[in-house]
Every structure is written in structure tokens, then in C-alpha cells.
Amino acid sequence: MIEDFKKRFWVSLVLTIPVLLLSPMIQDWLGINWVFTGDQYVLFGLSSLIFFYGGWPFLTGMVEELKGKAPGMMTLIAIAIVVAYGYSIAVVFGLEGKTFFWELATLIDVMLAGHWIEMRSVMGASRALEKLAELMPDEAHLVHGDHVMDVPVSDLKKGDVILIKPGEKIPADGTIIDGESSLNESMLTGESKPVRKTKEDQVIGGSVNGKGSLRVEVSGTGEEGYLSKVINMVREAQGKKSKTQKLADRAAFWLTIVSLSVGFGTLTVWLILGQEFSFALERMVTVMVIACPHALGLAIPLVTAISTALSAQNGLLIRNRTAFENARKIDTLVFDKTGTLTTGEFGVNKVVNLADADDPHEILRLVGALEANSEHPIAEGIMAKVHEEKVNIPEAQDFQSITGKGVKARVEGKSVKVVSPGYLKEKGIKIPEQAQNDGSETIVFVLLDDALSGFISLADQIRPESRSAIQTLHENQIRAIMLTGDNASVAQKVSKELGMDDFFAEVLPDQKLDKVKELQEQGAFVAMTGDGVNDAPALAQADIGVAVGSGTDVAAETADIVLVNSNPRDISRLILFGKATYRKMVQNLVWATAYNAVAVPLAAGVLYPWGIMISPAVGAAFMSLSTVIVALNAQLLRRALG
Numbered sequence: 001m002i003e004d005f006k007k008r009f010w011v012s013l014v015l016t017i018p019v020l021l022l023s024p025m026i027q028d029w030l031g032i033n034w035v036f037t038g039d040q041y042v043l044f045g046l047s048s049l050i051f052f053y054g055g056w057p058f059l060t061g062m063v064e065e066l067k068g069k070a071p072g073m074m075t076l077i078a079i080a081i082v083v084a085y086g087y088s089i090a091v092v093f094g095l096e097g098k099t100f101f102w103e104l105a106t107l108i109d110v111m112l113a114g115h116w117i118e119m120r121s122v123m124g125a126s127r128a129l130e131k132l133a134e135l136m137p138d139e140a141h142l143v144h145g146d147h148v149m150d151v152p153v154s155d156l157k158k159g160d161v162i163l164i165k166p167g168e169k170i171p172a173d174g175t176i177i178d179g180e181s182s183l184n185e186s187m188l189t190g191e192s193k194p195v196r197k198t199k200e201d202q203v204i205g206g207s208v209n210g211k212g213s214l215r216v217e218v219s220g221t222g223e224e225g226y227l228s229k230v231i232n233m234v235r236e237a238q239g240k241k242s243k244t245q246k247l248a249d250r251a252a253f254w255l256t257i258v259s260l261s262v263g264f265g266t267l268t269v270w271l272i273l274g275q276e277f278s279f280a281l282e283r284m285v286t287v288m289v290i291a292c293p294h295a296l297g298l299a300i301p302l303v304t305a306i307s308t309a310l311s312a313q314n315g316l317l318i319r320n321r322t323a324f325e326n327a328r329k330i331d332t333l334v335f336d337k338t339g340t341l342t343t344g345e346f347g348v349n350k351v352v353n354l355a356d357a358d359d360p361h362e363i364l365r366l367v368g369a370l371e372a373n374s375e376h377p378i379a380e381g382i383m384a385k386v387h388e389e390k391v392n393i394p395e396a397q398d399f400q401s402i403t404g405k406g407v408k409a410r411v412e413g414k415s416v417k418v419v420s421p422g423y424l425k426e427k428g429i430k431i432p433e434q435a436q437n438d439g440s441e442t443i444v445f446v447l448l449d450d451a452l453s454g455f456i457s458l459a460d461q462i463r464p465e466s467r468s469a470i471q472t473l474h475e476n477q478i479r480a481i482m483l484t485g486d487n488a489s490v491a492q493k494v495s496k497e498l499g500m501d502d503f504f505a506e507v508l509p510d511q512k513l514d515k516v517k518e519l520q521e522q523g524a525f526v527a528m529t530g531d532g533v534n535d536a537p538a539l540a541q542a543d544i545g546v547a548v549g550s551g552t553d554v555a556a557e558t559a560d561i562v563l564v565n566s567n568p569r570d571i572s573r574l575i576l577f578g579k580a581t582y583r584k585m586v587q588n589l590v591w592a593t594a595y596n597a598v599a600v601p602l603a604a605g606v607l608y609p610w611g612i613m614i615s616p617a618v619g620a621a622f623m624s625l626s627t628v629i630v631a632l633n634a635q636l637l638r639r640a641l642g
Contacts, residue, residue: 002116005057009112012054016105019046023102040099044092047101051085054108071256077111079260080288087281098278100285136206140171143215156221164203164214172205173220181212259600263287266604286603286614290596290622300585302634307581310638315564316574323544323560325585327578330478330544332524334516337484337494338460339566340529340548346381347461349441352434353454361391363446363454368393369411370418378442381458406444417447424452462494469568470498478575481519483512483528483538512538529563529571546571580640588630595626 020026022043027034058081061074081104088099141163142151148163153171156162161177164170170183182194185207194210197203203216205225263284270280304321311318318324335341351360368386371379372393386393396409396416405426406419417423424431424445429452435443441457470480482503484491491505504515512530516538519526528542539545547562548571563570599622601607603614614622 005112005116008054008057009109009116012050012105012112013109015046015050015054016102016109019043019050019105020102022046023099025098026102040092043099043101044089047085047088047104050105050108051081054105054112055081055085058108058111070253071260076256076259076288079263080285081108083281083288084285087278091278100282103285137169137171141165153221156218158218158221160218162216162218164209164216166209166211166213168209170203170205170207170209170216172216172218173225174203174205174216174218176201176203176214177217178215179213181214182210184208184210259288262600262604270605283603283605287600290599290603290614300588302631303581303584303588303637306634306637307577307584310640311574311577314573315570316577317562317564318560319562320560324578325582326525326544327527327575328582329525330527330575332479332481332519332526333473333571333575334481334483334519334526334528334538334542335500335568335571336530336548337482337486337491340463340568341466341482341494341498342460342462345461346378346442346458348381348385348456349459350457351385351454352456354432355453360454361389363456364389364391365393366411366416366448366453367418367444367446367456369396370399370407370409370416372396374407378444378458382444382456385456415447415449417450418444419447420444460490462497463568465567465569466498469572470500472569472572472576474499476572476576479524483507483515513541516541527571527575529568546574577640580637584634584637588633591633592626592630595622 021034022039024035055078058074058077062071062078065071065075084100084104084107087095088101088104091099136153138153139150140153140156141148142156143161143163156172162171162174166181176197176199178199180196180198182196183203184194185204197214202219203214205220266287267280267284270283271277307324308318308321311324351363353360353363356362364382364386367382368391371382374380394411396411399407399409401407402417402419402423404420405423406417408415408417410416421431421443429447431445432452432455435445435455435457437443437457441459443455443457445455446453473480479501480498482491482495482498482500484494484503484505485507486505488505491503494500495503507515512528516526516528520541520543526542527544527546528538529546529548530539539547545560548566561574563574599614602612605613607613
């Protein structure tokens with residue numbers, strides 16, 4: 001379609017050159033006289049080619065609009081060129097008056113150019129989908145027994161094991177079963193920093209492998225893959241109309257009705273005032289040309305296309321356009337704590353060696369020996385600290401589990417136990433004062449030959465991005481409230497550290513909905529963030545539901561908007577981008593309607609007594625300029641996520 005408009009524009013433009021040179025008015029302007037016998041018939045022939053070839057999309061468009069009982073932009077353009085062409089033919093074959101061939105030709109050229117520019121802009125905004133689709137490689141290394149063979153990605157099935165070599169793209173969603181590496185997921189999630197992936201971690205098809213070699217069990221291919229879900233989600237969002245866009249459609253419809261009424265009214269009034277039919281007709285044609293709702297029709301769809309594509313590129317997937325635009329109304333944002341404000345993983349806060357306070361590494365060394373092969377979250381948190389501090393751990397022997405209380409083993413000939421506070425109470429060992437806490441931390445104690453030697457405290461770690469996210473919300477007069485199932489001590493500590501406005505603790509998933517309702521009953525416009533599954537009722541109840549999570553968990557059915565990364569900063573960015581998008585829509589609507597409000601009276605000739613008159617060609621140029629301004633303003637939206 002875009003190539004068709006492009007071809008019609010260039011052919012019409014070439015034919016317009018001799019039409020201009022043979023037009024009496026243009027010759028007067030240029031000071032030349034190229035009049036010859038039959039020149040009007042040559043003009044008629046060239047203009048007919050332009051009318052039928054260049055004007056064909058508008059003529060057929062008018063038929064479609066009238067069939068659908070929704071006259072709009074195409075109807076206005078078609079009526080304008082039909083009137084100009086029909087009147088000019090009548091003049092050529094004997095009617096008194098002047099022809100409008102050059103105005104007709106330039107009008108069609110300008111309208112073709114305007115549509116071409118519009119379609120290129122919309123296509124450009126949608127190219128993000130094509131770029132996403134291009135991320136997938138064509139082939140995959142399928143592990144088959146003891147050997148590896150290259151197969152088309154389309155042949156992969158769920159459960160297949162594939163090899164990803166260093167620097168290659170991941171061909172399908174899956175789970176790592178062997179190896180570790182850092183993956184670049186920036187084109188999928190907007191996260192620029194490579195993400196470390198190890199055994200049991202999920203990988204997304206289309207992401208780029210780092211320096212490590214991976215074996216991945218395929219979990220999703222084709223339409224089941226995360227990338228396909230993103231593409232479909234973006235397509236659906238671009239196809240849906242928000243309330244603002246529907247308002248623009250209604251405005252365009254009524255502008256068409258008004259323009260037609262004013263156009264024929266202009267013709268009638270000038271005839272009543274005694275002007276020549278050619279003058280009255282020219283005024284009518286100009287009104288219909290300049291009042292085309294071209295800019296108005298482009299004002300919202302282009303912003304929608306650009307904002308949806310930009311959002312997808314930055315890990316913000318919009319499922320409900322109206323909800324996204326309503327982000328400007330949010331005055332209260334409710335956060336789920338674990339996995340959003342915090343990492344959802346245990347991290348070491350403190351390591352204490354009771355025998356030698358200056359040597360905490362000794363405690364890490366002994367505990368690391370026992371926890372090295374455990375997959376328990378506490379063990380993983382401790383081992384992360386061991387690796388961070390680069391502590392060399394010895395080998396543990398005679399490893400045993402103390403049911404419900406901890407683990408024990410022999411390390412370097414000594415008995416080492418890593419146990420819970422309950423074990424100490426059971427054995428009558430007093431918990432040291434410095435190990436007392438309010439329940440906001442998890443503490444494990446180390447016994448060396450049954451004597452208390454030290455302890456390690458762990459807690460769910462607050463994300464570094466959380467503080468700046470809450471600060472951004474406060475700067476925009478938005479309340480930040482935390483909703484969590486954790487105990488009050490943990491909730492209070494996190495809330496205080498982040499400077500949140502309020503928190504609700506020990507709230508069960510089914511009670512979160514009631515809390516959201518309470519806030520709404522107090523007059524708040526609430527956005528709720530959650531994982532899209534446990535928080536489904538609250539997400540559905542909230543004015544705007546925001547699901548957070550990564551990978552294949554992205555398709556949370558109850559959410560209006562999905563954030564690929566569990567990053568609280570993305571939530572504040574989402575709100576600000578929603579506000580910026582709405583501003584662009586309003587700016588474009590105001591410009592398009594204000595332009596018509598001023599231009600239509602001028603086109604009708606209200607200032608003619610003072611010598612001010614707009615010709616059809618000038619009207620077409622102004623209309624095109626209005627469209628370009630709307631398109632450029634929409635493109636400026638890219639700065640909002642820059």
C-alpha cells in the first residue's frame with residue numbers, strides 16, 4: 001500500500017509539471033506566454049490522467065466510507081477533486097469561467113504526499129515488531145544422544161535439548177540444564193546490563209548468549225514463545241482503540257459533516273451575494289480541501305503506534321490502551337513487596353564471629369563448607385556472600401541433616417553445625433544479645449564442637465532501584481503504599497527504609513482486593529502491582545493493574561500493563577510515559593481542531609473584503625503542513641523514554 005501511494009505520487013508529480021506550465025495563471029506569474037491552439041485540451045488530457053490515476057485511492061475511499069455510512073477524510077478529498085475536475089471540464093467545453101486544473105493537480109499531489117508520509121510514519125512506528133521477529137535465529141544446535149546436529153528452529157519441540165555456543169542467539173524459550181553465562185536481553189526487556197544465568201534459570205528466545213556455553217531444555221517454541229507473545233500483545237494493543245482515540249474518530253466524523261455543510265453553504269452564500277459561480281465554487285472547493293480531517297485522523301493513531309512500540313522496546317507491554325492513558329490519573333500506587341521492592345532472595349546482612357570479631361570470614365568458611373551443595377534459599381544466600389568475599393571453603397565430610405533444625409558435618413576434623421534458633425533453645429544454649437532481632441531477619445547459628453561460635457543474619461534484600469522509584473513517585477505527588485504477606489516488623493523496616501507513605505502487613509492474597517477497595521472508597525485512583533497470579537483479584541479490582549515479572553510469566557491475564565522486569569523503577573517510568581503519551585495526544589487534538597477552526601472561515605472567504613483569500617492549492621499545502629506538524633510532534637514522544 002505504501003509503495004502504491006509512493007508510485008502514484010511521483011507519477012502525478014511528473015504530470016503536474018506540464019500542467020503548471022500550461023496554466024494561464026502560472027504563466028502570468030512567470031511572465032511567459034506559451035499559449036497555442038488546443039492547449040486547453042492538452043491540459044484536460046494531462047489533468048484527467050492525474051485525476052483518475054492519482055485521485056483513484058480517494059475516489060475508492062469515498063465509496064467505502066459511504067458504504068459504511070461513515071463519511072470522513074476520503075469523502076472530503078474526493079468531493080473536492082470531483083467538483084474541481086467536473087467544473088474544469090465544463091469550462092473546456094464551453095462554460096464561461098476558468099479552469100482549476102493546476103489546483104486539482106497540486107491538490108492530488110499534496111494529498112498523496114500526505115498519505116504517503118502518514119503511512120511511512122505508522123509503518124516506522126510498527127517496525128519494532130519486525131525487529132523483534134528478526135531476533136530469532138534460523139537454526140538451532142539440537143543435542144541428539146552423543147552428537148549435535150543443526151536443525152531449523154521450526155523443527156524444535158518442547159523437551160528438546162539444544163546447545164547454545166558463546167555469542168549465539170537463543171533460538172527458543174527454555175531452562176538451562178547445564179552451563180552458565182551472561183545473557184544480553186536488552187532488545188527484549190530494555191535491561192541494558194547482561195543477566196547472569198545458571199542451571200535451572202529460564203532463558204528467552206532471541207536473547208544473546210555471552211561467553212559461556214549452555215545446554216537448554218526447550219519449553220516454548222513458535223507461538224508459545226515469549227517473543228511471539230510480546231509481538232501479538234503489541235499488535236493487539238496497536239489495534240485497540242482507547243477512549244481518546246474514539247473521541248478523535250467522532251470528532252473527525254462530525255468535522256466531515258460540518259465541512260460538507262459549510263462547503264455547500266459557502267457556495268450558496270457567495271451566489272446569493274452576487275459573486276460569479278466560478279468564485280463561489282472555488283471557495284467551496286477550498287473549504288473542503290482545507291477542512292479535511294487528515295491531521296485529526298492522524299493525531300491519535302500515530303501517538304498510539306509510537307508509544308506502544310517504544311514501550312515494548314523498553315520492557316513495558318501495554319494490554320489496555322485506555323488504562324495506559326489513565327496512568328496520568330494515578331495518585332496511589334500499591335506495591336507488592338517481595339520480588340518488586342525487594343529481590344525476593346535471601347542476602348547476608350551480617351556475619352559475626354563470637355570468638356574473633358575481626359575474622360568473620362572464618363564463619364563464612366565453615367558455613368560455606370556445609371551449604372555448598374544445598375539449593376535452599378538460605379544456603380544460596382550464604383554461598384552468594386562466600387563467592388562475593390572470595391572465601392575458599394574446605395571440604396565437608398559425614399554430612400547429615402538435622403530434621404527441621406539445620407545441618408551438620410565434619411570439617412577439618414571438627415564438628416560443625418549450622419542450626420536455627422529453635423535448635424539453640426532445644427539444647428538450652430543462650431542466644432547472644434547481638435543476635436536478637438524483631439523478626440525482620442533470618443538468623444542461622446554456627447556451633448563448633450557444640451560450642452556457639454558465631455552467626456549469620458539474612459534478609460530479603462531491598463532492590464537498589466526501589467529508593468529512586470519511590471522518590472520519583474513522591475516528586476509527582478503519588479502515594480506509595482506497600483501490601484505484603486510478611487510480618488509487620490519486616491514490612492515496617494522496608495517501608496521506613498524506602499520512605500513509603502504507608503504499608504499493610506500480614507495480608508493474604510484474597511485480602512489484597514479488600515485493601516485496594518478501601519483505598520478506592522477513600523477517593524484514590526489506584527494502580528496495583530503484583531505477580532499477575534497470586535495478586536489477580538487485586539490487579540483486576542485496581543483502576544490500573546500492573547503485572548511485574550520476567551520471561552514466560554509475562555502474560556498475566558488480569559493485568560492491564562505488564563512489566564517484563566521486576567524493577568520498581570520501570571513502574572514510575574511507566575506512569576511518567578503514560579502522562580507524556582496523553583499530553584501528545586491532547587496536543588495533537590488541540591492543534592488539529594484549532595487549525596480547522598481558524599482555516600475553514602478563511603477558506604470560506606470571510607476576510608475577502610479585506611483582500612485575504614486562500615486558493616485551493618494553498619489550502620492543500622496548509623492542510624499538509626498541519627499533518628506534518630502532528631506527525632513530528634508524535635515523534636517527539638521518543639524523548640520521554642530516552
